Amino acid sequence: MEDDALLLRIYQAARVHAVNDFQRAVVALLRTRLSFVSMMWGSGLVTPDRSEVVPTALYIEGMSDDFLRRWVDEVAGSDPVIPILARAPECAHVIDVKQVYRQYPRLVEFGREFGIESYVLIGGPGLEHEHMSWLSLYGGDPKTRPADAELRWLEALMPHLCEAWKINTAIHSPRQRSNPSSFALADGATARLLSSDDAFKIFLIDEWADFDGRIVPRHLARTWFQQDEVLFDGRGVRFHAKRVRNLVYLSASPIARLSGELSPRLRQVASMYSKGLSHKEIAQRIGISPATVRNQIAATYAQLRIHTKIELLERMVDGGG
Structure with a gap:
């Protein structure tokens, strides 16, 4: 996507904010481009047959705790859109509740109780291995379908939201704090660091003394930036590079036994x-x-x-x- 300034704000929010504050900031940014009444952002383990997702992390806005409890108890294990999402997670699906759930009257009634007539659903990589994340943007009248340009924009943005959520969780969740890592974002064409914490630069300097603090060393850029994803072990640091369109997400962590x-x-x-x-x-x-x-x-x-x-x-x- 072309909105690099927005992406930088998202990645910087991932580094700075606690988990819930990060998600709140991202939703506020989404509202500047998309219209929705309420939303859910989740990650969970996908069953081997791709028919069900077991939620492990959920964030909601505009809905009550009762909605969240009942969604987990009544919807998550029997939602017919899960296989659709699992087959094509990168596509933004517009779900008309009465149409898609017409053979599931209990789920239609659930939507009616909480004012959900339609919603936009999109997925991506989850927070952990074999997990999937999803974003549900709930609306009212299904006739107010988002414009195709808005759906394409969301499809381009979602991979970045997934990566930013992983960064945020790695930095700020209690479970991850004992396993220190550092993160950076680079321009895939020029190898210039667009955003980086000090620890990442220190890791690079420790491994390659010629690093100038601004541009990833040329021989590393050739290795890291020409593939979709690369893992590279230095003398004492493991580097992970993942390319998402014209940006490269980088992380580094000490190699431990x-x-x-x-x-x-x-x-x-x-x-x-x-x-x-x-x-x-x-x-x-x-x-x-x-x-x-x-x-x-x-x-x-x-x-x-x-x-x-x-x-x-x-x-x-x-x-x-």
């Missing part, structure tokens, strides 16, 4: 999973449910800041697993 990062149970599950056992096989061996195994593997990926089983196997080997 596995044994000091995971609890005994997570380490046990990670060891079995890295050796090829399925969720069901692991569950049978240690006496827990496959769903618990999925959640523990997701927690392991998030804690180690990895994305694939190959990375997990490498960390198990490095850590003596």
